[in-house]
Amino acid sequence: MQTTFTPAQLADPHVAESEAILRKCVHCGFCTATCPTYVTLGNELDSPRGRIYLIKDMLENGRPADEEVVTHIDRCLSCLACMTTCPSGVNYMHLVDHARVHIEQTYRRPLKDRLVRAVLAAVLPYPNRFRLALRAARLGRPLAGFMKRVPFLKTFGVMLDLAPSQIASASVAAVPGIRAAETEKRGRVAILTGCAQPVLKPEINEAAIRLLTRLGVEVVVPQGEGCCGALVHHMGREEQALVAARRNVDVWTKAADEGGLDAIIITASGCGTTIKDYGHMLRLDPAYADKAARVSALAKDITEYLATLDLPRQEPRNVTVAYHSACSMQHGQKIVMAPKLLLKNAGFTVRDPAEGHLCCGSAGTYNILQPEISATLKARKVRNIEATKADIIATGNIGCITQIATGTAMPILHTVELLDWAYGGEKPALLQK
Ligand code: SF4
Ligand code: SF4
Numbered sequence: 001m002q003t004t005f006t007p008a009q010l011a012d013p014h015v016a017e018s019e020a021i022l023r024k025c026v027h028c029g030f031c032t033a034t035c036p037t038y039v040t041l042g043n044e045l046d047s048p049r050g051r052i053y054l055i056k057d058m059l060e061n062g063r064p065a066d067e068e069v070v071t072h073i074d075r076c077l078s079c080l081a082c083m084t085t086c087p088s089g090v091n092y093m094h095l096v097d098h099a100r101v102h103i104e105q106t107y108r109r110p111l112k113d114r115l116v117r118a119v120l121a122a123v124l125p126y127p128n129r130f131r132l133a134l135r136a137a138r139l140g141r142p143l144a145g146f147m148k149r150v151p152f153l154k155t156f157g158v159m160l161d162l163a164p165s166q167i168a169s170a171s172v173a174a175v176p177g178i179r180a181a182e183t184e185k186r187g188r189v190a191i192l193t194g195c196a197q198p199v200l201k202p203e204i205n206e207a208a209i210r211l212l213t214r215l216g217v218e219v220v221v222p223q224g225e226g227c228c229g230a231l232v233h234h235m236g237r238e239e240q241a242l243v244a245a246r247r248n249v250d251v252w253t254k255a256a257d258e259g260g261l262d263a264i265i266i267t268a269s270g271c272g273t274t275i276k277d278y279g280h281m282l283r284l285d286p287a288y289a290d291k292a293a294r295v296s297a298l299a300k301d302i303t304e305y306l307a308t309l310d311l312p313r314q315e316p317r318n319v320t321v322a323y324h325s326a327c328s329m330q331h332g333q334k335i336v337m338a339p340k341l342l343l344k345n346a347g348f349t350v351r352d353p354a355e356g357h358l359c360c361g362s363a364g365t366y367n368i369l370q371p372e373i374s375a376t377l378k379a380r381k382v383r384n385i386e387a388t389k390a391d392i393i394a395t396g397n398i399g400c401i402t403q404i405a406t407g408t409a410m411p412i413l414h415t416v417e418l419l420d421w422a423y424g425g426e427k428p429a430l431l432q433k
Helices: 013-024 030-034 036-041 048-060 069-075 080-086 092-106 111-123 126-148 149-163 205-214 240-261 269-275 289-300 302-309 327-332 338-345 371-386 398-405 415-421
Strands: 177-179 187-192 218-222 263-267 299-301 320-323 348-349 391-394 413-415
Touching: 013 048, 013 092, 013 327, 030 036, 036 348, 036 371, 048 069, 048 092, 069 299, 080 092, 080 111, 080 327, 080 371, 111 126, 111 149, 111 187, 126 302, 149 371, 177 205, 177 320, 187 205, 187 240, 205 413, 205 415, 240 289, 263 269, 263 289, 263 302, 269 299, 269 327, 299 302, 302 338, 302 415, 338 348, 338 391, 338 415, 391 398, 391 415, 398 413
Parallel strands: 187 218, 187 263, 263 299, 320 348, 320 391, 391 413
Antiparallel strands: 177 218
8 A cells, every 4th residue: 555654754653653554555355354343334444444544544644533533443343353364464453553542642532432431441450440340330230221221321331231240359369479389390470460350250360370380380470460451552542551561561570580480371362462562562662672572472371371281181071162262362362273272182072153253342342332333243253152052162351251141141261261170170160050
């Protein structure tokens, strides 16, 4: 794609990077076929190619974002299916990240949108605030139907609907400290506790820590780490995202310097995609560029790390699993086979739902901010999963678990909960009911 940025514009490294990305796009449109919003809405402006044109036009003309650009960029799930499909290697992720920052800096959203986004950015990344908010949401739930009928309150009604009916207390898995290997030590890792996951489903990191220590891996839960920054990063709140990234880089650098780390384990693939991008996000910060690149190189999804441990094959168990590959897992991190091979090796029968490349509609805060498109994608995903006739669903991302669980009666678990069970742990509580 030809571009006409001026030398003065290209002096900005963010613009220079976007220009290089834009020049790779050859307009072929292959990406449209796998884009969930194009497949759902059928509008070229809701396709990757259409969004690329909108972003190019906005940046090249140095224009503030307008309503049209914001509408179509906001509808993008950042699922990155387009990056998997694109034959020209267009880095849509970094392009849309830049566009979102530009929107945040140049566009004044309506009051309701500003309020909703401010609440999300002030609550979700902080586990204690999030837990309190969920408890309050439980009380407010009877009002959800009414709120969804009032335009100004609709998004808050959607939030009430998404709040789980049970809220777990703070988990021991989140308490900082070192969990010793239970057998001969063969590795040392840090594990990300994060923000929303320990509140919504603390069982995930509990299972990961149990499994790792049983396999001879020492697990560090470092003091001071927190949200990876993905939630605000996807809202274009770059400074808030970089504050979170720098804090985590400092914490993990200290842990690596003090006792050595083979990996930083992440059990939410959405967070993993962002942490693997810290090296890029902080590339222009001389104090952090090298440290962030080191952290990104150490970041591993739990299944990626377990695949290196050569786990023994287990006897077949009469349980069929529909494996839902989160977008951040398959498109963001290109981890496709490892989770399924681990499950098969652990004795489960694994089935792939049809249209596995399409997003379930969760996408961070997308199910709150774009409830209609999100609901359509969820229904399509659930139809495909239920058609496998599997006993349970496994996936590697808390967002997908929360989203899909609200659309089906099938039990849905994190892959590591099933692996923990297969390798000596207790049957997950959800399957004991
Ligand atoms: S990230 Fe997903 S929703 Fe956004 S343009 Fe690419 S394929 Fe479409
Ligand atoms: S597939 Fe790649 S090169 Fe083709 S239009 Fe989409 S982004 Fe551009």
